[in-house]
Amino acid sequence: MGPGDNVVMTTMDDVLNWGRSNSLWPLTFGLACCAIEMMATGAADYDLERFGCGVFRATPRQADLMIVAGTVTLKMASRIRMLYEQMPDPKWVISMGSCSNKGGPYWQEGYHVLKGVDRVIPVDIYVPGCPPRPETLIEAIMMLQKKIKVQEAALGPIGFARKQA
Amino acid sequence: MTFEDIFSKLSQKFPQGILGKEETKPDASIKVDPLAIHDILKYLRDELNFETLHMVSGVDYPALSALCVVYHPGSYTHKMIVPLKVYLPRTDEAKVESVTDLFKAANWHERETYDMFGIQFLNHPDPRRILCPEDWVGFPLRKDYVTPDYYNGMPVPLYFEDGAPTKEGAH
Numbered sequence: 248m249g250p251g252d253n254v255v256m257t258t259m260d261d262v263l264n265w266g267r268s269n270s271l272w273p274l275t276f277g278l279a280c281c282a283i284e285m286m287a288t289g290a291a292d293y294d295l296e297r298f299g300c301g302v303f304r305a306t307p308r309q310a311d312l313m314i315v316a317g318t319v320t321l322k323m324a325s326r327i328r329m330l331y332e333q334m335p336d337p338k339w340v341i342s343m344g345s346c347s348n349k350g351g352p353y354w355q356e357g358y359h360v361l362k363g364v365d366r367v368i369p370v371d372i373y374v375p376g377c378p379p380r381p382e383t384l385i386e387a388i389m390m391l392q393k394k395i396k397v398q399e400a401a402l403g404p405i406g407f408a409r410k411q412a
Numbered sequence: 413m414t415f416e417d418i419f420s421k422l423s424q425k426f427p428q429g430i431l432g433k434e435e436t437k438p439d440a441s442i443k444v445d446p447l448a449i450h451d452i453l454k455y456l457r458d459e460l461n462f463e464t465l466h467m468v469s470g471v472d473y474p475a476l477s478a479l480c481v482v483y484h485p486g487s488y489t490h491k492m493i494v495p496l497k498v499y500l501p502r503t504d505e506a507k508v509e510s511v512t513d514l515f516k517a518a519n520w521h522e523r524e525t526y527d528m529f530g531i532q533f534l535n536h537p538d539p540r541r542i543l544c545p546e547d548w549v550g551f552p553l554r555k556d557y558v559t560p561d562y563y564n565g566m567p568v569p570l571y572f573e574d575g576a577p578t579k580e581g582a583h
Binding site for chain 2: 321322324325349350354355358359361362363366367
């Protein structure tokens, strides 16, 4: 065994997906009480950094994951759309909590609440709960990592074409 | 100093401005003429040691055909709050003098009261909506408010009456 023998063979897809799924940079984006759980997930007890997902960025231009944590009002919806469009591809969205999934407790009388953030931006993972526990958010992030790992990263529109798993 | 003392002092000072008291529960309140509310709050602040204004809010009374602005001036000296109620006509002409020059705290409270009830505050330094978007139509806490179907192209109800999540061509 000499120094030149350490060769690893892989595909472009696998190496890109491996890198992307294990270095998700979420956008710091808390809208309501779900954001408290998101912060707890990032803090020492639950330590999101173990999954390569703890680098909360303060600008959409450096982020590739948006965790919509909280009630999306109609006033906020257009801002969310703008932030989503400012994120560089490839990008993913986790809808965290009942409010951003489907309006939550404001589903009937909430004149000011958008009934689901998927009405303005595409969503990859929905997390139920009001608010979800940090374990639930961690499971959602692991689920998203599984989803990223079977994407065809090198071909086609990124994030949409998928390999048969 | 009790509520009755405050009420009698105000009645002597402002015989025109005080319209009576309401035995509302749990706290009695004083009914005030809209034109006198600024002078009365100034008198309460300067002469009767009511240092703070805890809240300005609104009530809609469709049965009385009236809108109401409720002031909660508070006193740390007397350890009490005296609610003042100003009744206004339930039209676009519901206007009352702003008290932001007396209590800085009134600024956002009056903006919220305008936002939710459409009550205008004259001489307010920044008379805009505070919670709803600038282009919002209507005043949501009025009892006859109807939730819009669409706002800026976004459907507002979860499902429409026919069960569809969105309606084509409705906006």
